[in-house]
Amino acid sequence: MSLSTIIKERRTVKRYKDTPVSVELIQDLLETAVWAPNHKMTQPWRFIFVQGDSLISLAEAARAAAMAKEKDPAKKEAAGQREFNKISTPPSILLAVMKEDPNPVTREEDFAAISCVIHNFTLLAWEQGLGTFWATYATIFAKQFREACGVQLGEKIVGSIHVGYPDMIPNPRERKSIEEIFTIL
Numbered sequence: 001m002s003l004s005t006i007i008k009e010r011r012t013v014k015r016y017k018d019t020p021v022s023v024e025l026i027q028d029l030l031e032t033a034v035w036a037p038n039h040k041m042t043q044p045w046r047f048i049f050v051q052g053d054s055l056i057s058l059a060e061a062a063r064a065a066a067m068a069k070e071k072d073p074a075k076k077e078a079a080g081q082r083e084f085n086k087i088s089t090p091p092s093i094l095l096a097v098m099k100e101d102p103n104p105v106t107r108e109e110d111f112a113a114i115s116c117v118i119h120n121f122t123l124l125a126w127e128q129g130l131g132t133f134w135a136t137y138a139t140i141f142a143k144q145f146r147e148a149c150g151v152q153l154g155e156k157i158v159g160s161i162h163v164g165y166p167d168m169i170p171n172p173r174e175r176k177s178i179e180e181i182f183t184i185l
């Protein structure tokens with residue numbers, strides 16, 4: 001597959017086969033993905049791969065967070081179950097974690113750089129037949145969830161990347177035409 005084909009054909013995948021994902025493969029993909037541009041080479045990232053029983057424990061933390069957040073007692077259980085399902089359904093999740101620099105300029109540049117790493121990862125995964133879903137649902141900011149995966153104060157979860165072999169690949173969503181977004185001065 002050419003790079004342009006991979007870029008255009010990669011889709012956000014939300015339905016996966018049960019097939020487990022090899023930890024070695026994820027490590028290999030990340031080893032390449034980190035060759036992203038990064039001002040001052042701060043390399044402010046680390047990655048947490050979660051699957052199996054650990055994913056269920058993390059999903060329980062998501063349930064606890066959602067139940068604590070829901071104020072209406074009649075809706076607590078359903079809210080918790082929704083979050084539990086969200087986390088426990090994919091075969092595995094890769095959490096992309098960034099150290100938050102106190103300098104706002106560095107922090108913004110670091111966020112841009114880790115976003116490049118994440119997208120590199122999703123493209124490399126696609127090349128290997130893996131689907132991904134970069135999610136930023138509210139759960140990743142919840143105290144219970146952060147504690148369950150060992151994210152420290154001063155670290156931000158930039159993405160919860162669902163990873164697995166696709167069971168269904170959605171149709172592409174239209175992009176704006178180049179004429180609309182391109183200016184020549």
Ligand SMILES: Cc1cc2nc3c(=O)[nH]c(=O)nc-3n(C[C@H](O)[C@H](O)[C@H](O)COP(=O)(O)O)c2cc1C
Binds near residue numbers: 011135137173
């Ligand atoms: C930073 C970021 C956060 C995202 N968070 C979510 C999310 O929480 N829920 C969701 O359904 N999609 C999320 N997406 C995926 C987008 O919805 C998806 O990329 C977009 O619809 C285009 O589809 P495609 O990736 O298949 O081309 C996120 C994408 C990015 C880059």
